[in-house]
Amino acid sequence: xxxxxxxxxxxxxxxxxxIEGLDLNIPLHSITVLVGSNGCxxxxxxxxxxxxxxxxxxxxxxxxxxxxxxxTAHVAKQLSILPQSPLVPEGLTVYxxxxxxxxxxxxxxxxxxxxxxxKVNEALEQTQLLSLKDRSVDALSGGQRQRAxxxxxxxxxxxxxxLDEPTTYLDLAHQIDILDLLFDLNKIQQKTIVMVLHDLNxxxxxxxxxxxxxxxxxxxxxxxxxxxxxxxxKDVFGLDCFITQDPLFGTPMCIPYGKGQQQIDLKKIDLPxxxxxxxx
Numbered sequence: 001x002x003x004x005x006x007x008x009x010x011x012x013x014x015x016x017x018x019i020e021g022l023d024l025n026i027p028l029h030s031i032t033v034l035v036g037s038n039g040c041x042x043x044x045x046x047x048x049x050x051x052x053x054x055x056x057x058x059x060x061x062x063x064x065x066x067x068x069x070x071x072t073a074h075v076a077k078q079l080s081i082l083p084q085s086p087l088v089p090e091g092l093t094v095y096x097x098x099x100x101x102x103x104x105x106x107x108x109x110x111x112x113x114x115x116x117x118x119k120v121n122e123a124l125e126q127t128q129l130l131s132l133k134d135r136s137v138d139a140l141s142g143g144q145r146q147r148a149x150x151x152x153x154x155x156x157x158x159x160x161x162x163l164d165e166p167t168t169y170l171d172l173a174h175q176i177d178i179l180d181l182l183f184d185l186n187k188i189q190q191k192t193i194v195m196v197l198h199d200l201n202x203x204x205x206x207x208x209x210x211x212x213x214x215x216x217x218x219x220x221x222x223x224x225x226x227x228x229x230x231x232x233x234k235d236v237f238g239l240d241c242f243i244t245q246d247p248l249f250g251t252p253m254c255i256p257y258g259k260g261q262q263q264i265d266l267k268k269i270d271l272p273x274x275x276x277x278x279x280x
Contacts, residue, residue, distance in 0.1 A: 009058035020216040033203040036213035050081040076104035079160035080153040088137045095133040101155030123154035143174030163195035204251040228252040
């Protein structure tokens with residue numbers, strides 16, 4: 001089963017097509033990572049999956065039904081999205097931000113409940129923010145702030161999480177912290193996660209399914225060990241590189257060429273190549 005699918009999908013801003021005629025399936029209970037050059041349509045595709053952008057043509061199916069034919073509250077109970085660099089109203093506390101994730105479950109008949117409070121506290125605990133719940137979001141570090149936004153999406157209690165560059169502006173330690181959190185959510189709670197990442201090596205480490213976007217469509221998709229090679233990087237990013245094997249995870253590791261290569265002789269460096277079977 002595929003919780004999110006597109007059929008003959010064309011996305012555009014005004015008359016500029018960003019994605020054209022795309023058929024795509026997002027695997028259930030997996031971590032899917034979208035990669036590609038700036039402006040290729042990764043974030044646009046994610047927005048369309050969240051019903052934030054109406055297709056120019058084609059259809060997006062959420063759990064088998066046209067997402068634009070479903071009620072907003074119903075969609076919000078099935079998927080949540082963390083946009084890139086979201087803005088927080090001034091003075092909002094962590095608790096108040098995370099509480100906003102429960103809004104789709106509220107109506108004039110059903111007000112704040114014990115279940116709502118439980119979901120908020122669970123989200124704070126999962127993101128290690130219970131001790132900071134009364135702190136202003138503005139006063140948090142970059143990593144803490146990102147965890148607060150993820151906590152809000154967790155409080156929404158959806159089976160599908162969409163995240164647009166969740167590690168942007170974070171140092172390496174905080175990037176790993178966020179990605180490990182998402183990994184646990186996927187493996188322990190079976191969340192279906194779709195995210196945009198720029199770091200190819202981290203994408204390869206964490207992705208069950210990778211989608212490389214280029215030329216207004218999907219250039220390649222599959223497990224990183226099956227699709228990421230030097231040709232893919234060249235065609236998708238316009239970058240020459242050397243693909244070796246991550247010594248810890250066994251996944252593809254991209255080493256880009258640049259002027260620094262003039263200072264070394266690659267033939268004298270003992271780097272493990274991926275076997276032909278692994279490259280294919």
